[in-house]
Amino acid sequence: MDSTTECLTDWMTRQRWYAGKGRIPQLVEVFREEWQAHATTPYDGAPSSEPESSTADPSSADDDARIIVLLVRDLANNPPSLYHVPMVERSTIPKGAGPYLIGRTDDDRYLFDGAFDPLYTTELLHRLSVTRADTRSRVHGGEQSNTSIIYDQGSEAAVVAKIFRLVHTGENPDVTLQTALTSAGYRSVPRMLGYLSGAWHDPYEHEERSVGHLAFAQEFIPGVQDGWQIALQSSADGEDFTAHAERLGRTTAEVHTGLAACLPTREATLGDIVGFVAGWHQRLAIATSDVPELRALRPAIEAVYDSAQDAPWPKLQRIHGDYHLGQVLRRPSGEWLLVDFEGEPLRPLLERTRADSPLRDVAGMLRSFDYVVGARRNTAADEAARDAVDPEWARAARAGFLDGYIAESEVDLRAHRQLLDAFELDKAVYEAMYEARNRPAWLPIPLAGIRYLVSEERLAARR
């Protein structure tokens, strides 16, 4: 291991985007590129107003600083994941840059997280073909699987650049789907401004040369509220969310119609259906070994999966792929916006880039309404507060969302109830696996959802 990968090993385990939680990374460098900075004027970035996520003070930057873009394979993961790590190498530690230090190399150079360094963030914007006079930036402070850099100083329109942390050969659907919707004039996704691809040779892949997306830029919409936060607040206030959910259902259907118009669709063949059902069973088998609580529920889940074999299927098309309340934003006008079309990070890219069932997204959002109630119960201060959480909130939201979707969609969801339950179960099984790995205290939420979906009450409603 060289000194750069040695520095990265410890640092990466502390990053929210490091997917191998609890494991020690075993890193191998597969690609290294030095970027020449195009900016000619000295940076004049003032410290950001968000101290916890501000970029380093560039005024003390040294002249021989270098931008290094690395791709590293983590062999601790199976299959080995490929991480994108842009860094800035400097001979000194600029004032304020201490928190973004990755480590010191054998030749006494300091490595910094590029996302927080103005040398990298300015050059990134240039390579994304975005022209902005004021390139001061800040890093998005919330929970994220990737890293978003926001350029919103001064009077120009604000921009957000997302750097993908896990990269793959081939398209990243976050880029392709939002580009297609932007080109077709849809306002329900932020406008795509540009993207950056990389080409590398990776001994862990068969291709001679791999090409994949590394980052993209889109308009940053100020003043939007996160759907998850709005929903939690609404449930806490005892508000009826039906009308908001109905509007979200309509927007979801509109986006599905848009994706079906811009990108290929096809009828689900028998082979597709067998493939979906086999995939559900496979995921359940993996999840059951990760989550022992699923063992007793497995036969009942499998029965729902098998019944989907004979159900009618709507056409397959490109979809969001990891749809939940954390992926939707509400404009001050009340309109909903969809972001993060990358699909479920735990699924292979090949599965995330082919035509899929729109029912997967519908099921994802239904699960998310259930999560609102589950999360509030889970985080309640005491038993009384826990008992006060009204499960009716989720039922009303689910009903409103389905009504809105049905009103706007070409897919008649009422004809697909059984299939929708199978997709909802598959999502809850994914969540159980996700929570067991990332937030074990939240595991009871998907488990309760699964128990409900295989309950007698639910079976009776499906008959």
Ligand SMILES: Nc1ncnc2c1ncn2[C@@H]1O[C@H](COP(=O)(O)OP(=O)(O)O)[C@@H](O)[C@H]1O
């Ligand atoms: N274009 C945008 N305008 C305003 N806020 C945004 C925009 N894109 C993303 N965000 C905010 O950043 C968060 C993280 O973005 P997301 O694409 O979900 O990243 P990740 O793939 O890392 O999870 C979103 O939940 C939202 O709050």
Ligand SMILES: O=P(O)(O)O[C@H]1O[C@H](CO)[C@@H](O[C@H]2O[C@H](CO)[C@@H](O)[C@H](O)[C@H]2O)[C@H](O)[C@H]1O
């Ligand atoms: O990181 P991403 O946003 O791409 O998605 C992953 O993390 C989500 C959690 O942050 C996870 O979603 C689950 O928790 C949500 C509440 O935090 C809830 O609304 C979703 O219904 C539930 O699935 C998502 O599954 C995962 O891929």
